[in-house]
Structures are given as structure tokens and as C-alpha cells.
Amino acid sequence: xxxxxxxxxxxxxxxxxxxxxxxxxxxxxxxxxxxxxxxxxxxxxxxxxxxxxxxxxxxxxxxxxxxxxxxxxxxxxxxxxxxxxxxxxxxxxxxxxxxxxxxxxxxxxxxxxxxxxxxxxxxxxxxxxxxxxxxxxxxxxxxxxxxxxxxxxxxxxxxxxxxxxxxxxxxxxxxxxxxxxxxxxxxxxxxxxxxxxxxxxxxxxxxxxxxxxxxxxxxxxxxxxxxxxxxxxxxxxxxxxxxxxxxxxxxxxxxxxxxxxxxxxxxxxxxxxxxxxxxxxxxxxxxxxxxxxxxxxxxxxxxxxxxxxxxxxxxxxxxxxxxxxxxxxxxxxxxxxxxxxxxxxxxxxxx
Numbered sequence: 256x257x258x259x260x261x262x263x264x265x266x267x268x269x270x271x272x273x274x275x276x277x278x279x280x281x282x283x284x285x286x287x288x289x290x291x292x293x294x295x296x297x298x299x300x301x302x303x304x305x306x307x308x309x310x311x312x313x314x315x316x317x318x319x320x321x322x323x324x325x326x327x328x329x330x331x332x333x334x335x336x337x338x339x340x341x342x343x344x345x346x347x348x349x350x351x352x353x354x355x356x357x358x359x360x361x362x363x364x365x366x367x368x369x370x371x372x373x374x375x376x377x378x379x380x381x382x383x384x385x386x387x388x389x390x391x392x393x394x395x396x397x398x399x400x401x402x403x404x405x406x407x408x409x410x411x412x413x414x415x416x417x418x419x420x421x422x423x424x425x426x427x428x429x430x431x432x433x434x435x436x437x438x439x440x441x442x443x444x445x446x447x448x449x450x451x452x453x454x455x456x457x458x459x460x461x462x463x464x465x466x467x468x469x470x471x472x473x474x475x476x477x478x479x480x481x482x483x484x485x486x487x488x489x490x491x492x493x494x495x496x497x498x499x500x501x502x503x504x505x506x507x508x509x510x511x512x513x514x515x516x517x518x519x520x521x522x523x524x525x526x527x528x529x530x531x532x533x534x535x536x537x538x539x540x541x542x543x544x545x546x547x548x549x550x551x552x553x554x555x556x557x558x559x560x561x562x563x564x565x566x567x568x569x570x571x572x573x574x575x576x577x578x579x580x581x582x583x584x585x586x587x588x589x590x591x592x593x594x595x596x597x598x599x600x601x602x603x604x605x606x
Contacts, residue, residue: 279315279317280315281313282313283314284606285309285381285606286306286602288305289304289305289599290599290600291303291597309330310326312325320352321347321349321350322348323348325344325345326342326344327342328341343364343396344365345364346365349361349362356409357404359403359405360401364397364398365396365399367396369438369459369485369487370387370393371395373385376456376458376488376499381601382580386520386522387483390551393462394425395425397420397422397423397425398420399418399419399421401418402416406443407447412445415440415442416439416441418437418438418439420435420436420437420438422465431470432467432469434465436463436464440458451492458488460483460485461484462485463482464480481507483506485503486502494530496527501522502520503520506518514556518553518554520550520551521549521551524547524548525547527545529543538573542570545569550563566584567582567583568581568583577605578603579603581598583599
């Protein structure tokens with residue numbers, strides 16, 4: 256309770272600061288609220304209301320070349336009841352004058368580039384996480400340092416990034432060994448000058464390191480390594496049709512003289528926007544239909560252990576800062592065990 260009160264007080268103070276330094280500091284927030292009904296046989300139509308996430312972000316420009324970001328993550332505390340507040344991001348960006356806005360150095364608790372970019376391509380983090388985030392192939396935020404190199408005017412054609420990480424997680428920050436993780440990332444928007452495909456993008460990452468565990472004096476870090484290779488992108492035609500994908504290959508060492516466990520996660524999604532098919536004054540312009548198909552295999556060397564997730568629904572975006580979606584989700588298993596079906600109403604509020 257004391258920690259919560261302190262965190263809220265900090266947010267309030269930062270909000271007051273933004274009022275006096277409106278040109279230099281911005282306070283932003285977003286809230287994910289939902290209603291869910293379990294339609295699975297035997298569930299008895301169990302349903303509940305909830306708030307899965309609430310974020311408060313403060314961004315401040317300290318100088319012409321330096322800025323800072325702090326984001327708190329307010330989340331369900333699980334079995335402890337109520338909500339807890341943790342630090343999601345806390346980092347500083349430096350764009351040296353000599354680099355002419357091409358190079359950015361980032362230091363602190365920061366987003367991992369691939370998931371952060373894939374969330375933007377998927378566009379519905381309020382509804383469901385990306386498959387790499389959901390299956391914990393990689394954390395969304397970690398302590399580290401990195402360099403980003405922009406392509407085109409202010410990164411209009413994409414960027415590349417190189418990072419070194421603790422290899423921990425923003426909800427479990429203890430570093431358990433001396434080894435560090437490394438990642439390389441590239442995002443390209445090659446059709447930026449084409450009005451029909453301006454939002455089209457492709458991206459990839461390579462992430463290698465060591466599992467965050469205590470490694471004994473008689474053990475080798477290579478026995479507990481981990482490696483993730485991911486490829487994703489979005490083919491976007493005007494504001495009419497989106498087709499996207501997210502492909503992940505993940506391997507983790509299991510100890511000496513033991514084969515790595517290899518996992519795969521594939522996600523494909525699409526959106527049909529009604530904006531171009533209805534009159535300008537029609538309320539249907541605010542609607543789009545979307546679908547997503549995920550396949551996850553926790554061990555490619557084992558049979559009948561994969562599972563799939565199918566999501567389909569309609570989304571309404573009536574005003575800037577608000578989204579709502581009614582959707583059906585179905586989970587099925589390769590071993591033919593009973594799956595689950597859910598009905599969701601998801602909402603996003605942001606300012």
C-alpha cells in the first residue's frame with residue numbers, strides 16, 4: 256500500500272510539472288479494460304470485467320539533444336489481490352549534434368526493439384499481446400544500452416539497432432550471472448514514397464545470450480544459452496487492407512550433454528477497413544474486421560504438443576484515443592484435448 260501511494264504521488268507531481276513545462280514535458284496514459292465470457296463446454300458461461308493494464312508515461316526533453324522517458328505499468332497483482340505498480344521503462348536518449356539526428360544512444364530500462372515495433376504493426380496490443388511476448392520468447396523491456404541508426408529523414412525509411420542487455424525482465428530485475436545478452440534489429444519501410452503502400456514495413460531481429468539463472472563454477476554458460484531469431488512485417492494497402500506476419504524461432508540450452516529445446520511461434524493477421532467502401536457520412540467508416548491465427552510449438556522434437564489460437568472480430572475507432580472490439584477467441588490443441596472458446600469486449604482509452 257505504501258509503495259502504491261508513493262508511486263501515485265510521483266505520477267501526480269510529474270503531472271503538475273507538465274502543466275508548468277508544457278513545451279518540454281508530456282504526460283500520456285492508456286488503459287486496457289475488458290469484459291470476457293467463457294463459452295467453453297462446462298464453463299457455465301463464466302464471465303468477468305477487468306482492467307488488464309494501465310500505463311502512465313512521462314516524456315521530457317532535457318535539451319535539444321537529450322530526452323528522458325518514464326513509464327509505469329499498473330497491472331493485476333495476481334494472487335495478492337488488487338493492482339501493483341512497476342517501472343516499465345526508464346531511460347535516457349542522447350542524439351549527439353555531430354550525428355545530425357541519424358544516431359541515438361539509449362541507456363536504461365528500455366523497450367526491446369522487435370516486440371515494440373511488432374506491437375505497432377499488429378496494432379491491437381490492448382486486445383492481445385504479440386506471440387513472442389505472449390510465449391515469453393523475449394521480455395518487452397530490459398536494462399541495457401543501445402545505438403539506433405536512422406534511415407531517411409528522421410528515420411522515415413526505417414532504422415537499425417544494436418543493444419547489450421542484462422537478459423532479465425522488468426518484472427524480475429535480478430541479474431543472476433555475469434553474462435550479457437546481445438541483439439541486432441532492423442526495420443525498413445521501403446515503400447514510404449508510395450501513397451498506396453506507405454505503411455508497409457518489414458523487420459527482423461537476432462537475439463543471443465544466456466538464460467537468467469545462476470551458473471555454477473563448474474558449469475559453462477553455453478550449456479544454458481538462448482537464441483531467438485524473428486521475422487515480421489506488414490503489407491498495407493491504403494487504409495483498406497492489412498496483411499501481417501510474425502515468425503519466431505527460439506532455442507534454449509538445457510544443461511551439459513543435453514540437446515536444446517527448440518520452440519516456434521507463428522502469427523498471421525489481417526484487417527479489412529470499411530472506410531473506402533461506405534459513404535463519408537456513414538458511421539460504418541469507423542469499423543474494421545480483423546482476424547489473427549497463431550501456432551505455437553513448445554518443442555519441435557516432440558509430437559502432438561502444438562496449440563493454435565484463432566481470433567476474429569470487429570473493431571470500432573470512432574475518435575482518436577478510443578478503440579473497442581468485440582471478438583471471439585478459440586484455443587485448440589494438437590493432441591485433441593478440449594480447447595477453449597471465449598467472447599471478449601476489449602477497449603482502449605488513451606490520452
